[in-house]
Amino acid sequence: MAVSITAAVAPFGIVFGAAASTSGLGVWEAIGYSVFVFGGSSQFAAVEILGDGGSIAAAALAGLLLNVRSLAFGVIMAPALDGPLWKRALMSQVMIDESTAVGTASEELAHRRYGYLAGGLGVFVVWNLTTVVGFVLFSGAGDLIRDLGLDVAGPAAFLALLWPRLEDRRQLAVAVIGAIVAVALVPFAPAGLPILAAMSAVVAVRSVEGRFTKPSERSGE
Amino acid sequence: MSDASIVLVVLAVGTFALKSAGPMLLGARRLPARLQDVVDLLPAALLAALAIVSTLGDGRSVVLDARAIGLAVAGIALWRRAPFVVVIVLASAATAATRAVTEL
Numbered sequence: 001m002a003v004s005i006t007a008a009v010a011p012f013g014i015v016f017g018a019a020a021s022t023s024g025l026g027v028w029e030a031i032g033y034s035v036f037v038f039g040g041s042s043q044f045a046a047v048e049i050l051g052d053g054g055s056i057a058a059a060a061l062a063g064l065l066l067n068v069r070s071l072a073f074g075v076i077m078a079p080a081l082d083g084p085l086w087k088r089a090l091m092s093q094v095m096i097d098e099s100t101a102v103g104t105a106s107e108e109l110a111h112r113r114y115g116y117l118a119g120g121l122g123v124f125v126v127w128n129l130t131t132v133v134g135f136v137l138f139s140g141a142g143d144l145i146r147d148l149g150l151d152v153a154g155p156a157a158f159l160a161l162l163w164p165r166l167e168d169r170r171q172l173a174v175a176v177i178g179a180i181v182a183v184a185l186v187p188f189a190p191a192g193l194p195i196l197a198a199m200s201a202v203v204a205v206r207s208v209e210g211r212f213t214k215p216s217e218r219s220g221e
Numbered sequence: 222m223s224d225a226s227i228v229l230v231v232l233a234v235g236t237f238a239l240k241s242a243g244p245m246l247l248g249a250r251r252l253p254a255r256l257q258d259v260v261d262l263l264p265a266a267l268l269a270a271l272a273i274v275s276t277l278g279d280g281r282s283v284v285l286d287a288r289a290i291g292l293a294v295a296g297i298a299l300w301r302r303a304p305f306v307v308v309i310v311l312a313s314a315a316t317a318a319t320r321a322v323t324e325l
Contacts, residue, residue, distance in 0.1 A: 186278045
C-alpha cells in the first residue's frame with residue numbers, strides 16, 4: 001500500500017514543479033516548499049495565487065487553511081507517535097493524507113507507526129525529486145506550457161483531489177456552493193480572496209442543516 | 222526576500238504547527254465533534270474554489286476558454302475512475318487541441 005501511494009504522487013510532484021516555475025519561483029524556492037511545507041494542495045494553492053498576482057496574505061492563508069486537516073490527522077496519529085519531544089516533532093513533518101491513510105490502515109500502534117513513517121518518508125522522497133524534475137523540464141517554457149495545455153494541469157489536479165470527497169452529499173454541497181461564491185467574487189475581489197471567501201460554504205451548509213435536521217442525523221465522513 | 226519566499230516561511234511554520242500539535246501536545250485526546258466537522262468540510266470548499274477560479278479566472282474577469290474544455294474532460298476522466306496521471310494528460314491534451322483548432 002505504501003509503495004503504490006508513493007508512486008501515485010509522482011505526476012502530481014511534476015505538475016507542482018511546473019506550476020512553481022510558471023509562477024516565477026526559483027528552483028530553491030520550489031524545493032523549499034516541497035521540503036518544509038510538504039503538503040501538495042496547500043503548496044499548489046499558494047503558488048497559483050502568487051502566480052495570479054494575489055497578495056502574500058491571501059496565498060499564505062489559503063495554503064494554511066488547506067493544511068488545517070493535518071491538525072486532525074495529528075490527533076488521530078498521536079497515540080502511535082510517542083517518544084521524546086524531538087522525535088515526535090520530526091515524525092510530524094510527514095503528517096499528510098497519504099501517511100495517515102497508510103498508518104490508520106492497521107490497528108496495532110506499532111504497525112500504525114511503521115505504516116505512517118513508511119508512507120510519509122516514501123512520499124517525501126518522491127515528492128521532492130519530482131518537484132525538481134517538473135521545475136527543470138518546464139522552467140522558462142511559458143509558451144510550451146500553453147501549447148501543451150499544461151496550464152490546465154493545476155485546475156485538473158485540484159479537481160482530482162476534490163473528487164473522492166464528492167460522494168458525500170454534504171461535501172458535494174460545500175464544493176458547489178464554494179465554487180459559485182468564488183467565481184461570483186472574481187470580478188470584484190483581488191486574486192486569492194475569492195478562494196478564501198469560498199469557506200463561507202462550510203458555514204452555509206452547516207447552518208442550513210442545523211435548521212432542518214438534528215445533529216445526530218447528519219452523515220459525517 | 223521575494224513574495225514566494227515570505228509565503229514559504231509563513232506557510233512552513235504554520236503548517237508545522239498544525240501537523241505537530243496532535244503528537245506534541247494532545248496525546249490521546251480528540252478534537253471536539255463540531256470542530257472536527259468543520260475540519261472535514263473545509264478542503265472541499267477550498268479545492269472546488271481553486272479548481273474553478275484557476276479555470277475560469279483571467280485577472281479580474283471570468284472567461285470561458287480552452288481551459289474549461291480541459292477541466293470538463295478531467296471531470297469525465299475522474300468519473301470513469303481514470304488514474305491521476307491519465308486525468309492530467311487527457312485534460313492537457315483537450316486544452317491543447319482546442320487551442321490548436323479554435324480561437325478559444
